[in-house]
Structure formats: C-alpha cells, structure tokens
Amino acid sequence: MKALLIADDDIVIEKIKASLTDEGYDVITYRWLIKAMDNVEEIAPEVIVISASSYPRHWKTLVQFVQSGIGGVIPKVVLYAEREFNDDDLRKSEALHITGIFNSLDAEGLSELSDILSNRKGKDFSLIFTNPKTGAFITGNISKYENNIISFSPDCPELLSPLVESAQIPQATFKNKKSIKYIQVKILSKTIDNKRLELQVI
Incomplete structure (x- = not known):
C-alpha cells in the first residue's frame, strides 16, 4: 500500500511517516504541494495525508484534483490540522468528502490517524447527521463500534421518528x-422509542 505525505515541517513529517509505516504503508513524502500534484498520477496512492497547517489555502485544490480520479484510483484524504478547523473549513472539508481530520502528533492524535485509516473506534466518539426526511440536525453518542456496526444513542430521539430501517444517511460526522x-x-434497526x-x- 502506498501513502503520499505532504507537509513542510520536519517534526510533522517524521511523526506521521512513522505512524503510516507502522500501519504498513510505503510512504512517499513531498514538501511541495504542486510537485506532489504533478506526480500523484504516477504514485497512485491509496492514502494521502496532507498538513492543512502547512498549506492552509491549497489543500482544497489538491483534494479536488485527486478526487477526479487522475491517478486511476480515488485515495482516502486525511488532514492534519494543528489547530481545530473553524466552521467554514469544517463545512468545506465535509463538502469535499475528506476521510478524516486529526489535530495532534502526540500518541493520542496519531492513534486517531490510525483509527481514521482503519475504521476503528477511538475514545468518546459522537455522531452528527442531518435527517434526510426532515432536515433536522441530529446529535448523539456512540456506545459501540465494531465491524462497521455503530450503536448510536441520539440526544433528541423524537427527531428520528420519520426514519425507517434500511434508510441511508448519505453523510454523517463521526468525531x-x-x-x-x-x-x-x-x-x-431502531428501538420503538428511537433511543x-x-x-x-x-
């Protein structure tokens, strides 16, 4: 498996590269985002990790570029953001279908990177999504996440009433x-009381 790492800070590169290597990836590193874009078709990575802190304006351009399928495969894109995103950047990352965002390079933050890449549950996760039937904003907590099955307890169960089994939620925020x-x-499935x-x- 190939991972493309794009960052312009020695410590960021060292820590993320080591974490990706531990996950079994062959890591190719670029400090120049434009040069990475020039070579992404040849590299055809399964995963791209980009430091949004190093490229606060240009990460969006890269994401749009790779999601065109230019390399023959559309990779997962994960952002490292040293500071938490504001609401505007969060909306943009959601619209661009970013696979995930992590905010630190300590052991917990790098564990979150691993969880993002492998669909494992981290600690104290919550789920947020919009009810596709009513447009209501639904929040709640995850009690269990195993084998791609999530047990979810909504904060306001009454907001789930129009939803039925087999209904799909096209985009949810798992954080x-x-x-x-x-x-x-x-x-x-859901309980009768929607809890x-x-x-x-x-």
Whole structure:
C-alpha cells in the first residue's frame, strides 16, 4: 500500500511517516504541494495525508484534483490540522468528502490517524447527521463500534421518528476531541422509542 505525505515541517513529517509505516504503508513524502500534484498520477496512492497547517489555502485544490480520479484510483484524504478547523473549513472539508481530520502528533492524535485509516473506534466518539426526511440536525453518542456496526444513542430521539430501517444517511460526522471523520451509514434497526439505532457504515 502506498501513502503520499505532504507537509513542510520536519517534526510533522517524521511523526506521521512513522505512524503510516507502522500501519504498513510505503510512504512517499513531498514538501511541495504542486510537485506532489504533478506526480500523484504516477504514485497512485491509496492514502494521502496532507498538513492543512502547512498549506492552509491549497489543500482544497489538491483534494479536488485527486478526487477526479487522475491517478486511476480515488485515495482516502486525511488532514492534519494543528489547530481545530473553524466552521467554514469544517463545512468545506465535509463538502469535499475528506476521510478524516486529526489535530495532534502526540500518541493520542496519531492513534486517531490510525483509527481514521482503519475504521476503528477511538475514545468518546459522537455522531452528527442531518435527517434526510426532515432536515433536522441530529446529535448523539456512540456506545459501540465494531465491524462497521455503530450503536448510536441520539440526544433528541423524537427527531428520528420519520426514519425507517434500511434508510441511508448519505453523510454523517463521526468525531471526538481530536479527530473528525465523514461516513455514510444505513439504519439496520431502531428501538420503538428511537433511543437507540444500529447503523452500518457503507
């Protein structure tokens, strides 16, 4: 498996590269974003990790470019953001279907990178999505996440009433204090009082 790492800071490169290597990736590193874009078709990485802190304006251009399928495969794109994104950048990352965001290079932050890449649950995750039937904004907590099955407890169960089993949620925000991941889910089951949903990541 190939991973493309784009950053312009020695410590960022060292720590993220070591984490990706531990995950089994062959890591190709670029400090210049434009040069990385020139070579992404030849590299054809499965994963791209880019430091949004190093390239605060240009990471969006890269994401749009690679999502065109120029390299024959559309890679997962993960952002490292030294500071948490503001609401505007979060909306942009969601619209661009970023695989996830992590915010630190300590052991917990790099564990979040690993979780993002492997669909494992981190600590204290929550889920946020819009009800596709009503447009209501639904928040809640995840009690369990194994084998792509999520047990979800909504903060306001009454907002789930129009949803039925097999309904799909085209985009949900899966987050904790140090990472954000965007996923698609399908409702497998729900309790009569809507206090718990079983969701499958698709």
